[in-house]
Amino acid sequence: QQWQASVGPVAAPEGQMALCVFRDLSDEVLASQMRRDFVANVSHELRTPLTALMGFIETLRGAAKEDPVARERFLAIMARESGRMERLVQDLLQLSRVEAEERVRPSTPVDLAAVLRQVTGALKPMAESLGAEMELEGFDRPLTVPGDSDQLVQVFTNLVENGLKYGAAGQVLRLRATAENSIRGPALRITVSDQGEGIDPIHIPRLTERFYRIDGHRSREKGGTGLGLAIVKHIVQRHRGWLKLESVKGVGSSFSVILPQG
């Protein structure tokens, strides 16, 4: 732990007194370390696709100039790498927007049943390409919470996308809505359960950190930015809700979002 002490004289009715203020610096040291790590991570994540793009531009100008087959292959890789950069920049912007708004709780009534229908509709092609099915349970009634509709779409898009990405091919991804009583009163719980390989408990406390990945290669291969769950955490916090994870190795993972209704 690091401390900073400032000592100064103060005027008091009985004469001069000394005032000594102790400040715990460990949070500040930690915050500036986290900032440095974040900048280093962003730079690394941007530099990797950028280096690939620059390399392929050189190759296209030189050796591959007269080879249409190689040219097409390299252009496809370049499109993939620039897509990766675009997703990263989009996620970074989203994260900083949510962080900036975190103190203000959104209050527009949002129907989670409509949100989940929108999300599963948009991700249907992805599910189909993986031979997965999405099963909805408990969404046949209005499920209203005070919130920000676009941000809640983002939360469930990230969770359903992860469930599809990290779940087994041909799996059934279950989405369930239930009512529950939270310490903030009546709440709705939405659970996304996949049939993937599950998550080792040692990773769970760090999973919502920015750029934390269990398997970096696998995440990048699937187009992940490593920011999805960090964005989910901040949006859920802004809604004064909770994110919970239950996972059994070899069986699957269930991510639950609990949102207070009042």
Ligand code: ADP
């Ligand atoms: P990414 O863009 O890498 O998917 P996320 O922040 O969404 O980033 O997730 C962080 C990491 O958590 C992922 O890289 C992956 O290792 C792990 N993860 C997230 N969701 C699941 C899931 N449903 N099953 C197994 N692992 C998961």
